[in-house]
Amino acid sequence: xxxxxxxxxxxxxxxxxxxxxxxxxxxxxxxxxxxxxxxxxxxxxxxxxxxxxxxxxxxxxxxxxxxxxxxxxxxxxxxxxxxxxxxxxxxxxxxxxxxxxxxxxxxxxxxxxxxxxxxxxxxxxxxxxxxxxxxxxxxxxxxxxxxxxxxxxxxxxxxxxxxxxxxxxxxxxxxxxxxxxxxxxxxxxxxxxxxxxxxxxxxxxxxxxxxxxxxxxxxxx
Amino acid sequence: xxxxxxxxxxxxxxxxxxxxxxxxxxxxxxxxxxxxxxxxxxxxxxxxxxxxxxxxxxxxxxxxxxxxxxxxxxxxxxxxxxxxxxxxxxxxxxxxxxxxxxxxxxxxxxxxxxxxxxxxxxxxxxxxxxxxxxxxxxxxxxxxxxxxxxxxxxxxxxxxxxxxxxxxxxxxxxxxxxxxxxxxxxxxxxxxxxxxxxxxxxxxxxxxxxxxxxxxxxxxxxxxxxxxxxxxxxxxxxxxxxxxxxxxxxxxxxxxxxxxxxxxxxxxxxxxxxxxxxxxxxxxxxxxxxxxxxxxxxxxxxxxxxxxxxxxxxxxxxxxxxxxxxxxxxxxxxxxxxxxxxxxxxxxxxxxxxxxxxxxxxxxxxxxxxxxxxxxxxxxxxxxxxxxxxxxxxxxxxxxxxxxxxxxxxxxxxxxxxxxxxxxxxxxxxxxxxxxxxxxxxxxxxxxxxxxxxxxxxxxxxxxxxxxxxxxxxxxxx
Numbered sequence: 001x002x003x004x005x006x007x008x009x010x011x012x013x014x015x016x017x018x019x020x021x022x023x024x025x026x027x028x029x030x031x032x033x034x035x036x037x038x039x040x041x042x043x044x045x046x047x048x049x050x051x052x053x054x055x056x057x058x059x060x061x062x063x064x065x066x067x068x069x070x071x072x073x074x075x076x077x078x079x080x081x082x083x084x085x086x087x088x089x090x091x092x093x094x095x096x097x098x099x100x101x102x103x104x105x106x107x108x109x110x111x112x113x114x115x116x117x118x119x120x121x122x123x124x125x126x127x128x129x130x131x132x133x134x135x136x137x138x139x140x141x142x143x144x145x146x147x148x149x150x151x152x153x154x155x156x157x158x159x160x161x162x163x164x165x166x167x168x169x170x171x172x173x174x175x176x177x178x179x180x181x182x183x184x185x186x187x188x189x190x191x192x193x194x195x196x197x198x199x200x201x202x203x204x205x206x207x208x209x210x211x212x213x214x215x216x217x218x219x220x221x
Numbered sequence: 222x223x224x225x226x227x228x229x230x231x232x233x234x235x236x237x238x239x240x241x242x243x244x245x246x247x248x249x250x251x252x253x254x255x256x257x258x259x260x261x262x263x264x265x266x267x268x269x270x271x272x273x274x275x276x277x278x279x280x281x282x283x284x285x286x287x288x289x290x291x292x293x294x295x296x297x298x299x300x301x302x303x304x305x306x307x308x309x310x311x312x313x314x315x316x317x318x319x320x321x322x323x324x325x326x327x328x329x330x331x332x333x334x335x336x337x338x339x340x341x342x343x344x345x346x347x348x349x350x351x352x353x354x355x356x357x358x359x360x361x362x363x364x365x366x367x368x369x370x371x372x373x374x375x376x377x378x379x380x381x382x383x384x385x386x387x388x389x390x391x392x393x394x395x396x397x398x399x400x401x402x403x404x405x406x407x408x409x410x411x412x413x414x415x416x417x418x419x420x421x422x423x424x425x426x427x428x429x430x431x432x433x434x435x436x437x438x439x440x441x442x443x444x445x446x447x448x449x450x451x452x453x454x455x456x457x458x459x460x461x462x463x464x465x466x467x468x469x470x471x472x473x474x475x476x477x478x479x480x481x482x483x484x485x486x487x488x489x490x491x492x493x494x495x496x497x498x499x500x501x502x503x504x505x506x507x508x509x510x511x512x513x514x515x516x517x518x519x520x521x522x523x524x525x526x527x528x529x530x531x532x533x534x535x536x537x538x539x540x541x542x543x544x545x546x547x548x549x550x551x552x553x554x555x556x557x558x559x560x561x562x563x564x565x566x567x568x569x570x571x572x573x574x575x576x577x578x579x580x581x582x583x584x585x586x587x588x589x590x591x592x593x594x595x596x597x598x599x600x601x602x603x604x605x606x607x608x609x610x611x612x613x614x615x616x617x618x619x620x621x622x623x624x625x626x627x628x629x630x631x632x633x634x635x636x637x638x639x640x641x642x643x644x645x646x647x648x649x650x651x652x653x654x655x656x657x658x659x660x661x662x663x664x665x666x667x668x669x670x671x672x673x674x675x676x677x678x679x680x681x682x683x684x685x686x687x688x689x690x691x692x693x694x695x696x697x698x699x
């Protein structure tokens with residue numbers, strides 16, 4: 001693999017990581033949705049580049065799905081939901097922006113430390129480190145944000161990291177297509193079933209409000 | 222020619238769209254039972270068919286009995302479900318439109334579990350567990366109450382994160398395999414991976430297993446990752462609690478064990494057993510104490526499932542032929558007993574109109590048959606002889622005493638603590654003054670007593686082929 005090709009792979013995966021960090025401290029839901037859309041577009045570019053490098057035309061399909069579904073359709077739908085539910089206010093966070101960013105940086109370091117010692121080829125290895133960092137940051141986002149919409153975005157950003165890892169693994173069969181198909185299914189399930197039902201019942205999509213109805217609370221006497 | 226393996230995948234695939242289209246709920250419930258019955262027939266036929274091995278599908282000693290067990294419990298639960306659902310319609314907790322969805326999802330769950338069990342491809346295993354998770358998420362939220370939605374949401378979030386991490390682990394295993402086995406399908410075939418394991422990159426495999434353990438461990442309900450489990454059991458329909466506890470936890474454990482076998486073949490990898498023993502014991506002791514604080518009957522048995530999966534994980538973590546044998550026995554006995562208990566609990570909760578233990582009581586006076594079934598189930602799950610759970614736990618504890626007495630003490634302690642809690646609750650519910658409504662119950666007792674009879678037989682006498690399978694799998698597991 002030429003140096004330029006190598007650099008482009010790095011540039012794109014690095015871009016995804018930066019966008020993951022950006023996701024962490026966005027204060028308003030529409031901004032979170034936009035950053036997520038950008039991450040999906042960078043993912044599409046990265047997958048397309050891998051398709052070219054590995055000479056694997058089927059990866060183009062994956063790239064197209066990432067671009068159209070995660071880059072355009074889902075963000076568009078999310079914007080509509082946000083407008084209709086009038087939740088474009090600030091997001092409540094469990095931990096403040098500063099500590100979240102510090103934890104995020106620690107997670108990136110952890111990802112690198114975990115993957116570096118393995119004996120996989122250098123490109124795969126660094127790709128994996130980026131992907132793992134994106135996954136861990138997505139997890140962090142799901143933990144620190146209290147809003148159902150941002151939790152879904154955190155989850156989809158985890159999926160972005162998974163697709164990045166799967167396409168970086170040369171010649172991995174079946175799974176890329178299947179996993180992408182599932183990411184679509186999951187996204188639609190979430191919108192269709194949860195967000196609307198939660199709206200229907202509570203007039204809010206703030207998960208903490210749902211928490212109050214928890215089964216055993218108040219039963220411990 | 223369609224063999225039993227193909228049929229196991231085709232039956233649910235046909236049943237899902239069909240059930241989604243049928244508006245008559247009685248017909249839907251009947252078809253659900255028929256489809257599950259057909260799958261069970263295929264599961265039995267599989268026992269006598271030739272072993273299959275391709276790049277996608279494998280049938281060996283390990284999964285063959287689990288498939289039969291899964292299809293059996295799937296079948297009996299569908300019978301229980303038919304009578305349970307009829308009552309839910311009467312009291313208006315569910316509408317016929319939701320039942321179409323419910324039955325379709327039930328078949329999707331059974332089909333997905335078959336995929337996970339039959340898969341030789343580690344990616345396909347993952348797909349099976351993922352689809353099974355999604356279909357149960359849908360069913361947990363089906364009552365659309367505050368609690369049900371919160372439970373489903375929690376399950377969805379934790380389950381998907383777990384599944385995401387498991388997928389990352391799967392990618393890492395592929396990367397390790399790809400260097401030796403070449404690109405493409407062979408590097409994802411479980412049997413080829415096991416054979417090539419000694420020459421695979423040990424570091425990559427160890428790292429992969431950490432992700433797989435956290436990922437599938439969430440699905441098994443091991444202690445630090447169990448938060449979704451009690452809520453999902455308590456708020457969904459009871460037939461789903463039965464298949465969740467009885468089957469899905471087992472399937473997740475099975476998949477994790479497949480990966481453990483890959484690592485076991487490579488001595489340079491992480492000591493997987495020690496981690497599994499730790500997680501298993503933590504789950505056991507934690508769940509045992511949590512049992513005392515439960516006020517909700519379904520939550521009580523959900524925690525008991527965490528406890529028993531902990532025991533199984535601990536057994537497989539210890540390894541060796543005897544402990545592995547005990548682990549397999551434990552998986553089977555727990556699956557049958559716990560689903561029988563949930564059948565009883567479902568009917569009790571319907572009669573009493575509540576799941577709160579404080580509002581039940583005196584069941585033996587008002588519903589003697591139900592009380593006997595429930596009591597037998599609880600006695601079996603608490604680990605009293607002569608039931609199968611006792612046989613498993615006794616084998617495990619006695620073999621552990623010989624090898625690691627300290628661990629055996631913790632194991633005994635956990636089992637005894639949970640025993641106390643279960644017997645206390647059993648006393649509250651079955652004996653004493655009758656409380657709450659005492660109306661008649663329209664229950665199908667057959668599935669419950671069939672399961673209990675099987676567990677009893679397991680405790681007294683194991684059929685020869687089963688012993689042979691368990692022994693060969695126990696040896697394979699290392």
